[in-house]
Amino acid sequence: MRRFFSHCRPCFSRREFVQGLCACGLASAGLLEGCAGSARRGPLRVWSFNHFEGYEAMLQSQLAAFRQRDSRFALQYEIISWAEEDDKLTVAMTSGHPPDVLWGALDPRWIATGLQIPVDGHLTAADRRDFFPTALDIMRFGDRIWGYPLYQTMYCMAANADAFEAAGIVWRKIQERGWTWDEFTERARSLKKVVTYPFVFFTRPTPEVWSWFTLNNGVLDANNNGIKSDGSFGWDRPQVTQALSYLRDSFELHAIAPAQEPAFTDENQTDLFFQGRAAISARQGPYVITEQRRIARALGSGKQPPHPGYQRFNVALLPFPHNPPAQARAHAGGGGFMVFRQKGIDDSGRVETALRLAHFLTDSSAMNFAAQLSLLPSRRSGMERFANALQLQTPNMQFFQRYLDQAAPRVHAPLDVASAREARVAEVAIMPAWERALTGDATPDQAVAAMTEAAAGVLAGE
């Protein structure tokens, strides 16, 4: 071996070796680019999530039905997990090779890439009549509509109705009239006396909670990250401090909710609720009704519940508490199918097919998706078609339809702020203020003052 290499050594100099390495690098770059190019010319790719049991089969049949209508492109789908969502999409978008059709909520970061296709030019007059205005608004950014909506929803609180009744609280009245911050504290205290749960109100303690209470304290002209439509910071006023003080008191003084802990996740929040260990859980949506039905079915037939310890009880959807004179509000949200072009490939046929596919995946028959999750369909025709499955006459769904009418106006920052600096504001201004106030490192006044200063710095591009 040694002899072999002693022969080899004079064959190429160090310089030649480095040149060869660089040449290989360039060749590899070309190879990788070529592979990406061939992938781009491949099948139309659809990414979605595992929304409910049987969803994948539903998507498969939808894609098969579309393929029968339009066979120009083969279709390939992928069910991605919620955990990998953000990172996987970031990589796909950054590479210029996103899925052609993506299920999701509107994200300004993807619009800013220049890859996302607005769909407003492709909406027919019939579409515009059929889609609920709130649903279209969910997919609107600026003056364009960036996807076909599939359902409409709002975050709300979910309550253990049995626990409320045991504490003598009439939850239907809360659904009808809402509840003030003071009433919320009082009801929570009543619940503590009659139930043995570790928490009355369990939430994942992030600044998102703060944004709900700020909204319900009359701050309607700023979004969940405190940004106004002109790109300035709007959480610099007394209502914001008041909401933070109220929450700090709820967390610390009344021991209503758990103290902040990054280890709490959406999953264990849901677990604690369905295990009957938290009387109120937020944020939730009407999908808790579907989940509770699933638990009841399993336990009723003598099977194991979907997750260990899940119990059967009645669920009540409730609005977030408000602080008069402010009214009960929440932001409407929802998801749908969005369309993306591929970088470096100018194939209008591909984009048009993707647009038709996204439209097909949100037609009235596709509204079964919403019915499966007790969400409100985005189309009037879908609402009629699945009215029975949606059980629209139940108190919970009646409340939810009314609640959706109270949706707060959507506030979008300018695209350059919304796609980059807004996240930084949340990270370096809002999150530290929230954490400092909850851990007692700062008073709410000090926390909000520091937050305002930090946010101004980020928005000024410092």
Added chain:
Amino acid sequence: MSNGKTALLFLLPAILLIATFSLYPITYAFMLSFQHFNVMHSNWVGVENYRRVLVDPIVHRALLNTLIYSGVVVTSSIIISLGLALLLHERAQRWQTTFKALYYLPAQIGVVVTAVVWVYIFAPLDGLLNHSLAALHLSQPLWLANPHTALFAIITTAVLGGHGAGVILYLAALGGIPKSYYEAARLDGSSGWTQFWRITFPLIRPTTIYVLIIGVIGSFQVFGAIYLMTQGGPQFSTDTIVYDIYDAFFKRGEVGIACAEAFLLGIVIVTVSLLQYRTLASDVEY
């Protein structure tokens, strides 16, 4: 085929792999560090990304956290590994083998599993640690939620976690010291402490330098535990440079900033490693 061409043929797979998965990405990332990246139209911004990284107070905080983490973890790792190796060195071979395997076992467990276990240990409600403290009627801190304890908690997971490789390396080094040195020292009446400082420590110095440099390089790149346990919070108290790079790329979409920060980290690691080597390795014989 000549020997040269044969050699090149054998080298080609490795060269291709290095070029594809190291050289090309590094070069591309270096170019991106001078751009304001957008997938459709990037702009050349010169050294602006480097300037922004260097003046960012969050990056300063992340660097400080990284230095604290690295200093505590590497120092304690060397002390604990060496201590364990010294304890095991005099034991029978079968005990050495058993304990080497036991100490090395945690290194084989993925960081995800370890982090999840530690999250349950530090959990405020039903966590093992707070449960034990409650039983002793002691206060129960929110370990991962308090900015004063979070970094300490993360450091604890690292300090208690992986000494297996260090123990094995030190045992090998200790085994290489001739017994005659100790016999001569004992004849001269030197104490165990003197023998350690005058014989053992100088002769295992190459191993210590290796463990130190590898430890510093590894600890500067800590990410998994931070990502899984605290996501850099609360109040950036556990933010580290590599987590900040991840944050810049994946959360803020600032690709150029992330690349600039990565190259600055590379420069810091190379500088620290060279300094360590020059300071400590001047009279090491290999």
